Amino acid sequence: MIEVNNLHKHFGKLEVLKGITERVEEREVVCVIGPSGSGKSTFLRCMNLLETPTAGEIRINGELVTDPKIDINKIREEVGMVFQRFNLFPHMTALKNVALPPMRVRGLSEKEAYDRARDLLKKVGLEDKANVYPSSLSGGQQQRVAIARALAMRPKIMLFDEPTSALDPEMVGEVLNVMKDLAKEGMTMIVVTHEMGFAREVGDRVLFMDEGVIVEKGTPDEIFFNAQNERTKSFLSKIL
């Protein structure tokens, strides 16, 4: 479903991704862990071209998205993204946040878009918050709206960039539960997270990144309990 081949990304002189090669199969849930600044966000952002790779190839469903001639917006329609800081549109209600993108991008009628948005808010447990503005929602609620908003585009792949690290601890669970449901429905997901419980419950594989490369990968149990690489071990000893 996703094939990344020798991906490089520079910011000026700084090389942030130093040759990443990885495959993610359909319905797979891959968790990415690694120290801050190791390039996890950049890796994710390359996949929906929020960052333009410096070199290497990314294919999504066989389509070469790193081809300069590709329609970037078409790719982004297929790849949903959830950010650490939610990035809801503050001047729109929760419902409109979810309804607007499919209306603008997929050309849905207002009724279709709002019906879909209501269904999705229900799915994330926020049907009663439809007409509330983001500033009146808790962090956990905002993140669930953000997930609903990404889903409204009916993406084939969902990218999550530390979706729970800006949340108070008591709100982490509600967001992870929504993500677990999504994983169980068969969504293909790449999740940057240090939530070991989540990774073990629904993750198929874990990638450990450091200094722009994938240092080690394996099943969640292999990585968390039987890491081979010293850098992995040292990192895990700090977060666990």
Added chain:
Amino acid sequence: MSLLVSYLEHAVAVFPSLLRGAVITIEVTTFAIFFGLIFGTIAAFGKLSKRSIFKVPSIVYIDFIRGTPLFVQILLFYYGIPGLITAATGQVFRIDPIIAGIVVCSINSGAYNAEIVRAGIKSVDRGQMEAARSLGMTERQAMKDVIMPQAVKLIIPPLGNEFIALLKDSSLLAIISVHELSKNGMLYVSKTFAAFPTYISVALVYLALTMGISRILAYVERRLGVSDRSE
């Protein structure tokens, strides 16, 4: 006592002429606000653009206008440029002073507006554009539906100050004989030498006008604040 009476008489006598001047002042300011907003928005987007054919002219425009006095811009536009055209074509070329005044004030105001609009757009969190783009919205859609509605609230208050400054600065058009408020005051003084009562009247009429604009702006800001409950 008789001095006060004589001052009051002058104030009353000059008043109709000041009102006619105020109408011209309002007219010039209104047109200049309108075109200044258009120029300012274009220049703001030009300066924000990544493409140098848009970026460079916008920067040159903004820096030139903001780096030179309005007074000199008025002289340059009303005397300098027609003089140049006359010399180049051999035919006498003139501009109507009011038209010249509107054009110069629009161009001048546009450069200041551009910086205000640009700052407003830039201060919307980067994550907003990224979220919109990650949902497949085009840059244009994201600007219209996501960025601008948030930027407008940041832009309106400083823009309001800019309109007030513009109204006051339009008094400089007296130098090219636009019969606006100040010029009409000056004409009356040149006939009567009653400088104090005339210029205090002129000042009070400006004050009334700027307070009027402030009121309108406060209303607009309130309306925008009410229709948006995000704060």
